[in-house]
Amino acid sequence: MTDTRTAPPQPPCIAFIGGGNMASALIGGLLGRGHPASQIEVVEPWDSARDALRQRFGIDAQAHAGAPLARAQLVVWAVKPQAFQDAAQATAAQVPQALHLSVAAGIPTASIARWLGSERIVRAMPNTPALVGKGITGLFAARAVDAQGRALVERVIATTGQLVWVDAEEQLDAVTALSGSGPAYVFLFLQAMQQAGQDMGLSAAQAYQLAVATFQGAAELAARSDEGPEVLRQRVTSKGGTTHAAITHMQQQRIPEHFIAAMRAAERRARELAQEFGATP
Numbered sequence: 001m002t003d004t005r006t007a008p009p010q011p012p013c014i015a016f017i018g019g020g021n022m023a024s025a026l027i028g029g030l031l032g033r034g035h036p037a038s039q040i041e042v043v044e045p046w047d048s049a050r051d052a053l054r055q056r057f058g059i060d061a062q063a064h065a066g067a068p069l070a071r072a073q074l075v076v077w078a079v080k081p082q083a084f085q086d087a088a089q090a091t092a093a094q095v096p097q098a099l100h101l102s103v104a105a106g107i108p109t110a111s112i113a114r115w116l117g118s119e120r121i122v123r124a125m126p127n128t129p130a131l132v133g134k135g136i137t138g139l140f141a142a143r144a145v146d147a148q149g150r151a152l153v154e155r156v157i158a159t160t161g162q163l164v165w166v167d168a169e170e171q172l173d174a175v176t177a178l179s180g181s182g183p184a185y186v187f188l189f190l191q192a193m194q195q196a197g198q199d200m201g202l203s204a205a206q207a208y209q210l211a212v213a214t215f216q217g218a219a220e221l222a223a224r225s226d227e228g229p230e231v232l233r234q235r236v237t238s239k240g241g242t243t244h245a246a247i248t249h250m251q252q253q254r255i256p257e258h259f260i261a262a263m264r265a266a267e268r269r270a271r272e273l274a275q276e277f278g279a280t281p
């Protein structure tokens, strides 16, 4: 009797250029969803970073871009913006057929296309909660990317949390200022809340646990609620009570306005990065 069964299709080979934080978050997510380590290639020049990838994921990263990259269907660019152009020039010849996914802040698709000689580019702005599968990523696809290409990107990014497509590339600067940098704003608030808790007589550990759980709980409540943040805030705020005292102080100090201005500074910086590291030929 002949065996008519066909082997299941091999998952695509995904190459990572840069094996640091963001690459690790994505690799961890992929492996966690059953993507075989044999279908992942990594180029990472730092010995210590390569050792970390071997210990954590059992992946042998290469120090330089070489022939093994030719089998990659998707290349994930996870280098710092200032390293992108050099990395692209060292790699482009090995990956002429691949779809490209860049997580680098600020670097426009036009620059990436120039450096790689390909228009098949998706830009992503993830955030560090991707490390624990709770990230959110903004995505923008250049015109040359078809539905199949988008689906492949979604499959990779979904291993790290939620995703949102934007229609205009400039909107990625807003995503960067909001959710890309956003975890740092939350950590700043956590520090301030912990400090205040200690000043009021709690231990550092107690204050930190209370602050972290408050962020987690409030975010979960907002995510599950049909009400907007204004109503949720009013529900905490008794007339003449403690929350009212705190919120009044924040409003008098114009903290919401300052916070918005800070985020606009992040957006401006994303645009500057494009000028500084993306504009060169």
Ligand SMILES: NC(=O)C1=CN([C@@H]2O[C@H](COP(=O)(O)OP(=O)(O)OC[C@H]3O[C@@H](n4cnc5c(N)ncnc54)[C@H](O)[C@@H]3O)[C@@H](O)[C@H]2O)C=CC1
Pocket (backbone or CB within 6 Å): 017, 018, 019, 020, 021, 022, 023, 043, 044, 045, 046, 049, 078, 079, 080, 081, 083, 086, 087, 103, 104, 105, 125, 126, 127, 128, 180
């Ligand atoms: N950390 C964050 O919160 C976020 C970072 N990003 C973006 O992700 C990108 C990577 O950031 P991280 O992973 O945090 O940085 P990282 O510093 O942890 O990783 C970058 C890695 O690239 C390697 N590298 C440098 N030159 C290279 C080259 N020529 N070829 C191959 N690899 C090279 C470095 O050795 C390093 O291990 C950046 O462009 C950043 O803008 C995006 C969203 C959030």
Ligand SMILES: O=C(O)[C@@H]1CCC=N1
Pocket (backbone or CB within 6 Å): 105, 176, 180, 181
């Ligand atoms: O600070 C940065 O430039 C990167 C982009 C978003 C988070 N980290």
